[in-house]
Amino acid sequence: MKAIVLEGLNQPLTIKDIDKPVPQPGEVLVQLKAASLNRRDWWITQGKYAGISYPSVIGSDGAGMVVEAGSDAGSGWIGKEVVIYPAHGWGESTEHQSKDFNIIGLPPNQGTFAEYISVPVTDLQPKPLHLSFEQTATLPVAGLTIFRALFTKGQVKKGNKVLITGVGGGTGAFALQYAVAAGCQVFVTSGSAKKIERARQLGALAGVNYKAQDWAEQLQQLSGGGFDVIIDSALGKGFEKLIDICKPGGRIVFFGGTAGSIPELAGRKIFWNHISILGTTLGSPAEFEQMLQFISDHKIEPVIDEVFPLAEAEKAIRKMDDSSQFGKLVLKIS
Structure with missing residues (x-):
């Protein structure tokens, strides 16, 4: 599959062929339709984010369609349009994340700047019906x-x-x-x-x-x-x-x-x-579900500054150098 890979500090984002992930039991394979950029991604390319290692498929925001399940637990999601909760290990507390919390987009977790991603079934939410994939992809981290x-x-x-x-x-x-x-x-x-x-x-x-x-x-x-x-x-x-x-x-x-x-x-x-x-930082899976309901109830349409094809991820992230954008920058994947 095609993916955007960061090879090292101050290296440009490049598109490469890498192995398509295989969903494990309790996981599903999502064919990504769109992803969006966050300031976090920019900091990672600058080497100014904790836990960086290379090579990395970055990106934390993604929306797409479930195409495969690793077990019966995810089979009901096949064919569904979804948005992905952008982290793992929030924990049981509503007050703060656990010590095991991590946001996807750095090893060992593949990010969303790719054609496919394997994620736990518990990290899926239905895509809001009134939004496109590009609009939906803006929601996870910033929203x-x-x-x-x-x-x-x-x-x-x-x-x-x-x-x-x-x-x-x-x-x-x-x-x-x-x-x-x-x-x-x-x-x-x-x-x-x-x-x-x-x-x-x-x-x-x-x-x-x-x-x-x-x-x-x-x-x-x-x-x-x-x-x-x-x-x-x-x-x-x-x-x-x-x-x-x-x-x-x-x-x-x-x-x-x-x-x-x-x-x-x-x-x-x-x-x-x-x-x-x-x-504060990010939010829990429960808050993610509440946010999506709020967006659906109020028919909120995210502000998108510009949409780039996946292959132009480097051009997209360079637009963040001077913070000239208003709203989100999005990668159209398929």
Whole structure:
């Protein structure tokens, strides 16, 4: 079968012929129709992700059709259109993943940038009926990460004022769509006026360029007093200003640190205003199922920036070098 292989540090992604996986008992073989890229994939190609080894078939997001089962347990899925939960070993706790947790797309797990993948039957969910394979393939990592951040950790409710920092990427676009669908008043930041305008078209009430010296003050004024929930993936020195624009009793949820770590914070502001600072990552299989139901109920259509053929995976990931995309980048496989 054809697959995209990362041979080593700073090496280009190349398409190669490798052995098609054979499903073991309790597994099924999925003929992948589409996969999508995540910032995680970009970090892997830069050698800046834990557990990297080579060669690797990367990719964590995939949607396709079940074509073979390794045992009777999966035979009922044959011919079904599916989306794949992107990890193994979440564990029993709803609060956090287990020590055995790992996301597919690094050895020993083959990733989704390939024509076929073998996965446990328990990692399958039906593809939402209103979405194409390309749209569905955007959901697993970014969609699930944001679903947990907003609803499990952030506890957003209808009418809440929500701030999404860095709205341009896949996670930011999902956060905007989910919060709007939940009936929230949504505000955004971006370093691009074009991306802020696109966010407004998707339902954001207003946006501010985070390169402005007074971006936090602008948001405080626009929101009329601050935010109930703030979703952040950057951290860095600007994080301290989020404390100032978070309402008493509010929640700041973060799932990344692209701008650095958490700076020194004014602790008295945090405890006096009962502000919660919450870390999160990905989500459980149960939350994955809940997310898909939410997307189906609200007929949410993921934002896709561009679709590339599988053979152009290197071109697709290079587009992430300058973060110029709005929404997700997708590989069409068959």
